[in-house]
Amino acid sequence: MRVLMTLSAVIMTGVSFFCSADSSVTIGGNVVATPCMIDTGTVNKQVAFSPLHRMELVNAGAGGEWQDFSLDINNCPAGTRQVTVKYLGTQDSHDATAWKNSGSATDVALRLTNAAHTVIYSQGDTQSLAVNASTQGATFPMSAKIFTPQGNAGPGTFSTVINLEFTWQ
Numbered sequence: 001m002r003v004l005m006t007l008s009a010v011i012m013t014g015v016s017f018f019c020s021a022d023s024s025v026t027i028g029g030n031v032v033a034t035p036c037m038i039d040t041g042t043v044n045k046q047v048a049f050s051p052l053h054r055m056e057l058v059n060a061g062a063g064g065e066w067q068d069f070s071l072d073i074n075n076c077p078a079g080t081r082q083v084t085v086k087y088l089g090t091q092d093s094h095d096a097t098a099w100k101n102s103g104s105a106t107d108v109a110l111r112l113t114n115a116a117h118t119v120i121y122s123q124g125d126t127q128s129l130a131v132n133a134s135t136q137g138a139t140f141p142m143s144a145k146i147f148t149p150q151g152n153a154g155p156g157t158f159s160t161v162i163n164l165e166f167t168w169q
Helices: 002-019
Strands: 067-074 082-089 109-114 126-130 138-147 162-168
Antiparallel strands (some): 067 138
16 A cells, blocks of 8 residues: 555656746837817818819819818827828729819829828828927828819719828837
8 A cells, every 4th residue: 555655646746847947928009199189170071172174074084173181180299200101092993193083073083292282192191290399290281183084084973082091100
């Protein structure tokens, strides 16, 4: 009987020995700042255009007047250096750098640029600005116009949606 108890103790010690292993747990994460705020005038921004006459849209590239507007970000936490906006939506089938009209007018599209008209923004493009340290915000000066990529635009309504994805760092 004594032999059997000793053997059991040896087996239990052996199991404990064979089941042990060195292990470690690595825990990681990110510390992030509070987000900047998208200005209420920028959320669901609507840019209105004056009516265009079909005769103004006969030749390819012809269009209406530029409409200036801004996309405003404010209340960025201290230490935020840059804000980036990504433009997302449906590109025009005749001009990949333009935005498709989902209204009833035919052969018209939207051109989106910076206010200086030196950079055209299309599907997937990004734009970055430094955060103003004194105002804790950033303003993206923009401009847009309705134009005809191919000419001979047909009458009707114009509507397009451009989704904005803001990030900051």
